[in-house]
Amino acid sequence: MSKIDVFISEDQLKKRVSELGAEITEKYSSPDKNLLLVAVLKGSVVFMADLMRNITCKCAIDFMATSSYSSGTVSSGNVKIIKDLDVNVSEYDILLVEDILDSGYTLSKLIEILKTRNPKSLSLCTLLDKPDRRKADVKLDFRGFTIPDEFVIGYGLDYDERYRNLPYIGILTLDKE
Numbered sequence: 001m002s003k004i005d006v007f008i009s010e011d012q013l014k015k016r017v018s019e020l021g022a023e024i025t026e027k028y029s030s031p032d033k034n035l036l037l038v039a040v041l042k043g044s045v046v047f048m049a050d051l052m053r054n055i056t057c058k059c060a061i062d063f064m065a066t067s068s069y070s071s072g073t074v075s076s077g078n079v080k081i082i083k084d085l086d087v088n089v090s091e092y093d094i095l096l097v098e099d100i101l102d103s104g105y106t107l108s109k110l111i112e113i114l115k116t117r118n119p120k121s122l123s124l125c126t127l128l129d130k131p132d133r134r135k136a137d138v139k140l141d142f143r144g145f146t147i148p149d150e151f152v153i154g155y156g157l158d159y160d161e162r163y164r165n166l167p168y169i170g171i172l173t174l175d176k177e
């Protein structure tokens with residue numbers, strides 16, 4: 001049997017997400033701001049749903065989905081957009097909402113693509129940050145938790161499409177054969 005240990009509880013998530021919502025509200029409250037929350041599917045949906053309810057300034061939401069391919073044995077960070085935004089971003093202050101920042105390849109590519117569309121501004125919020133595994137330089141504006149190099153699941157995060165529905169973040173230990 002594989003084992004799941006609770007790593008970040010429901011209460012801890014609730015508290016931190018509400019703090020992040022307050023920080024984001026403060027940054028985007030002025031009348032010249034026009035916030036667009038962009039969640040990257042699928043892992044970010046649970047975080048997005050909770051975060052947006054803790055943001056009290058005017059905001060719109062949209063979603064993107066990407067798939068990454070590695071070329072040969074090197075993880076190249078080639079990112080393909082498989083679901084794009086519905087809106088023209090030139091009027092918006094984009095805040096990208098991610099579940100976890102790991103190597104950073106996916107996000108750095110996505111940021112590069114979004115910048116070519118000239119949004120008013122582009123910032124980044126991730127619930128979890130795994131700095132030990134970073135390969136691409138990504139500047140974070142909002143961070144929920146810094147975590148060690150462990151494979152985590154739950155609160156949107158999956159292992160092979162499972163466990164996204166867990167209300168907490170757990171560390172998954174797989175059986176040894």
Ligand code: IMP
Pocket residue numbers: 043099100101102103104105106107150151152153157158159
């Ligand atoms: P990266 O930053 O380009 O390496 O990719 C980050 C993506 O890898 C995340 O959006 C997740 O989908 C996935 N990922 C990275 N670490 C974990 C983990 O510990 N659990 C579940 N998914 C992970």
Ligand code: MG
Pocket residue numbers: 040041042043044099100
């Ligand atoms: Mg993801």
